[in-house]
Amino acid sequence: MTESIAVGTDGSAAATAALEWAVDDAVRRGVSLRIVHAMDRWPHDLVEFPTPGRSGQLECFGEQVLTEAAKAAMERRPDVRVTTELIEGTPSDVLGGQAETAVELVVGNRGLGGFAGSLLGSVPVRLAGHVSGAVVVVRQGRAEVYGEVVVGVDGSAECDPALGFAFEQAALRGCGLRVVYAWQMPLHAFSPEAGGDIEEIRRAQRLVAEERLAGWQERFPTVEVVSEVTRARPVPTLLAASARADLLVVGSRGLGAVGSVLLGSVSREVLHHARGPVAVVRSTRSTGRGPRASSG
Numbered sequence: 001m002t003e004s005i006a007v008g009t010d011g012s013a014a015a016t017a018a019l020e021w022a023v024d025d026a027v028r029r030g031v032s033l034r035i036v037h038a039m040d041r042w043p044h045d046l047v048e049f050p051t052p053g054r055s056g057q058l059e060c061f062g063e064q065v066l067t068e069a070a071k072a073a074m075e076r077r078p079d080v081r082v083t084t085e086l087i088e089g090t091p092s093d094v095l096g097g098q099a100e101t102a103v104e105l106v107v108g109n110r111g112l113g114g115f116a117g118s119l120l121g122s123v124p125v126r127l128a129g130h131v132s133g134a135v136v137v138v139r140q141g142r143a144e145v146y147g148e149v150v151v152g153v154d155g156s157a158e159c160d161p162a163l164g165f166a167f168e169q170a171a172l173r174g175c176g177l178r179v180v181y182a183w184q185m186p187l188h189a190f191s192p193e194a195g196g197d198i199e200e201i202r203r204a205q206r207l208v209a210e211e212r213l214a215g216w217q218e219r220f221p222t223v224e225v226v227s228e229v230t231r232a233r234p235v236p237t238l239l240a241a242s243a244r245a246d247l248l249v250v251g252s253r254g255l256g257a258v259g260s261v262l263l264g265s266v267s268r269e270v271l272h273h274a275r276g277p278v279a280v281v282r283s284t285r286s287t288g289r290g291p292r293a294s295s296g
C-alpha cells in the first residue's frame, strides 16, 4: 500500500480547511491523500427501525461531499493523488480506524453539527491523543504563512514523538523551528527545606530541554532551531507562540498527566484556543498506560 494522509470531511467549512492543509502536506511529503466520509446512521435511525429511503439519502450526501472534496483537492494541487472512502459508522470510529494506516490524520476543529461558537467538535476531542501518531486539527480562515513551526515540550519522554513530528514538518517546509519549554516552579521548591536556588533550577531546566533536542537536531541538521526556555504558564506561552506559527505541535500528554488520561490538560486547552493548526502527537508504541501512568 502506498503511504497516504487521511483527512475526514463532512463538507463543513472547517473540514474544507482541513482538506486544504492535508492536500498541501501530501504534496510536501510526496504521499497520496485519502479523503474519508463517515456515514453516521445513528443520529437519524435506529438500525432496527430504519426510516425508508434514509440510508440512500445519507449515501447520496456522502458521495457528494467526497466528489466535491476530491475536486477541490485536485484544483488546489493538480499533482496530488487522491482516493476517497465512504464508510458507515460514527465519524470518530471510522477516522480512528483510518488513522491506523495513515501517515497522519487531519480533521477540522468543528463540523456541521455542534452549536454556534463551539470551539471544538466531538471528533477532534475523541481522536486527538487517543489514536497513535499525529492528529492535525485545522481551523478555517487562516491564510498567512509565518515560516515557523512551534513545538511545546515539558521535559518528559512523552513529548519526544511531538519533537520528531515538529522537526520533520520544519524540514519539509524549509522553515525554522521554535521549541518552547515553559516550566513552572515545582511546589516542593517553595518548601523551607528545599532552599530553592532559582538560578540553579533555571539551569537544570535548560539542560533538560537541550538534552531532549540534541538527538533530533542531529537527525535534521538543516532545521534552524530557536529554543525558548521560560518560567511561565505553558498554555498562554504556547498560544502566544502559535499566533505567529504555521503549525503548533504538542505531545498527547506530559509530566502532569495523571493515570490513564490520554490527552493532557495543556494539549486540550491549546486545541480549544489556538488560532492556527495544531498537531497532537502520540507515540505509536504507547498504549496510553505507559511507564508514566502512575507518576503523577
Ligand SMILES: Nc1ncnc2c1ncn2[C@@H]1O[C@H](COP(=O)(O)OP(=O)(O)O)[C@@H](O)[C@H]1O
Binding pocket: 007, 008, 009, 010, 012, 014, 015, 016, 018, 036, 037, 038, 039, 040, 091, 095, 106, 107, 108, 109, 110, 111, 112, 113, 114, 115, 118, 120, 121, 122, 123, 124
Ligand atoms: N461524517 C464525517 N465524516 C468524516 N469526517 C467527519 C465527519 N464528521 C466530522 N468529521 C471531521 O471532524 C471535524 C470536526 O467535526 P465534529 O467534531 O463533528 O464537529 P461538530 O460537533 O461541530 O459537528 C470535521 O471538520 C471533519 O474533519
Ligand SMILES: [Mg+2]
Binding pocket: 010, 111, 112, 113, 114, 121
Ligand atoms: Mg459533527
